[in-house]
Amino acid sequence: MALVNEHFLKLPGNYLFSDIAKKVNTYKVTHPKEKIIRLGIGDVTQPLAPAIIEAMHKAVDEMAVQETFRGYGPEQGYSFLIDTILKNDFASRGISLEPSEIFISDGAKSDTGNIGDILRHDNSVGVTDPVYPVYIDSNVMGARAGNLESGKWSNIVYIPCLAENDFIPELPSRRVDILYLCYPNNPTGTTLTKDELKRWVNYALANDTLILFDAAYEAYIQDPDIPHSIYEIKGAKKVAIEFRSFSKTAGFTGMRCGYTVVPKELNGFTLEGERVQLNKLWNRRQCTKFNGTNYITQRAAEAVYSPEGKEQVKEIINYYMTNARIMKEGLQQCGLKVYGGDNAPYLWIKTPKGLTSWKFFEKMLYEVSIVGTPGVGFGPSGEGYLRLTAFGDRDNTLEAMARLKKWLI
Template sequence: MALVNEHFLKLPNNYLFADIAKKVNIFKATHKGAEVISLGIGDVTQPLCPAVIEALHKATDEMATRQGFRGYGPEQGYDFLREAILKNDFLPRGIHLDIDEVFINDGAKSDTGNIQELIRWDNTVAVTDPIYPVYIDSNAMIGRAGMKGEDGRWSNIYYMPCNAENDFVPELPERRVDVIYLCYPNNPTGTVLTKGELRKWVNYALKNEAIIFFDAAYEAYIQNPSIPHSIYEIKGARKCAIEFHSYSKTAGFTGVRCGYTIVPKELTAATLDGRRIPLNPLWNRRQCTKFNGTSYLSQRAAEAIYTPEGKRQVRQTIDYYMENSKKMLATFKDMGFDVQGGENAPYIWMRVPERSDSWRFFEELLYGAHVVCTPGVGFGPSGEGYVRFTAFGSKEQTEEALERIRKWLK
């Protein structure tokens, strides 16, 4: 008799963004003609840049000929892209990586979800709170998270609250943890870690033989030149950190699907009898077994981001979104809201007015201003009392949304 993996049954049936979509659909069904502006889900709105479009057409034409046709690529990705990554994303920051430390993927969600397969089922996982739900849910599915309590916390997860009290910067764990998920620039709070703060985490991991899963999906949005773009800018990080990158937000690849993961060869985890096992070959084995590489077209598209034109065009789009962010930050402050982030990240984290809560404010905003945000509690217990806005709308929609919110508040 086939038995189900009962860990799945501990997960709430709902998924944050599905819940939001449902509520928005109900609103639309009951308010015919109302135009809803979404600054909720973190999806981009601007088209792919011309360099990427050109690369996609060219790769398509190659696939139409016997000589140019590409079948299975390497599971780890094509060297043309891995080399471009090393040369553009790491060398200029003084980070020297080997090509076989780079694994091309179909976006960071897959790899941040799958990476936990490499570690023992009973390792203790620490997460910042609020947090991108995938980190916890992927651990819950294998039983590593324990049980979900009525307070919304999983019994085997160590939560590191990020709130107004600590300026949204997590404090080092008070007890030993084995694995730590960090995402900076942060989703959802939009905060960043300075080099000094990030160094504390690397040192903690080295001292405790912990591993950091570092999600750098939003690094392209960093404006302040002193903020690290990669955890490998910190000495010792190669021994303790795996880093995830995505082109989704960097170059509007949410529909194209491409990103990459760095698994340094120096990084090890222990066996119960104390041997140190490098994780790079294990991740390679995992990918070769359960993944057949990312679309050739998507990889050629990603390569184009690193050409001079590609770089310039991608930067323009990021600047466009950051212009939105600036406007939102200024306007929200002007309206008297308490807001975080938005300076080095495409996310703005807003405290909801007193006597409201995340979901209530979400609904008030939807019904009052026809604007969609993301309820902060969807990112974890410490997100209660906050909502997230994204800068990924169009300029016009963002301005219109701000105008509507201003009117609604009056």
């Protein structure tokens, strides 16, 4: 009798984004004439940059000719891309990494989800709250979460990030073996300074904690004092795995490409306290359960770093960040408290008049036909907040602000 992994059965049946989709659909059916503006899901809307398109056409043509055709590539990714990443994302910031410390993948969601494969089921896990649901759900599947009790998993340490603490997480009172940090943060759009991040690296060094650092939104950082990589902090290579993604950096949400950095200095431990290089384990995991990223996509990612690519990608990011500025100013003019949006494509709004996340979501949908994401969907500390994203196109963004002003002022 094939037995199932029963931890899957603990997961609530409802998904945040499908719940939202259902509610939006109901509204659509009952209000067929209203034009809905979707500022909920964090998906990009601008097309790929011309340099990327050109690189892909070239790679497609290579696949048409025997001499340049590519079959299986390295599970870890092609060195043309790894070398380009090392030079542009790390060496340029004074971070020295080896090619074998970089693993190209089909995206940060896969890697943050699969990283648990190399870790024991009984590690304690900490997350900042609100949080990207994949960190939680993948740990539920991996038997690390315990049971769901009034919105919290019993074995997960939630570290609240609220307006009250300026969204700066406090060091946890209970020791954690594994800690997820995502900065610039999804969903709050807030960031950590170098000093604040240093406090976490030092905590990890002192406690042998493994930090899983998700830097998927680093390209949106505008302020020169905010770290793009955790490895800008001394000692971080001993404690942190970093996840990167081309999804938001270069509009690759439909392309599927990211990479994960596993420094060789970073160890996990056996029960007997022996040190084990996590780099070796992740390499073995990827060689066994992954077969490399699509060649054309890797060429596309390489083009992100070409002089034209950089210029074009920066322009798209500026476009979204201009949306973010327009939104932040607009929302503030409406009298709302808004966080994030300065160094991230997310705006985190305190709901007015103490409304719950879902109540404010529904009012905004029914009164001005704008879709956001209820903050509570990201965890208990998200209650009383709503997330908007700056990935819409300009006209919709402007129209959304006009509707909100008319509604709220």
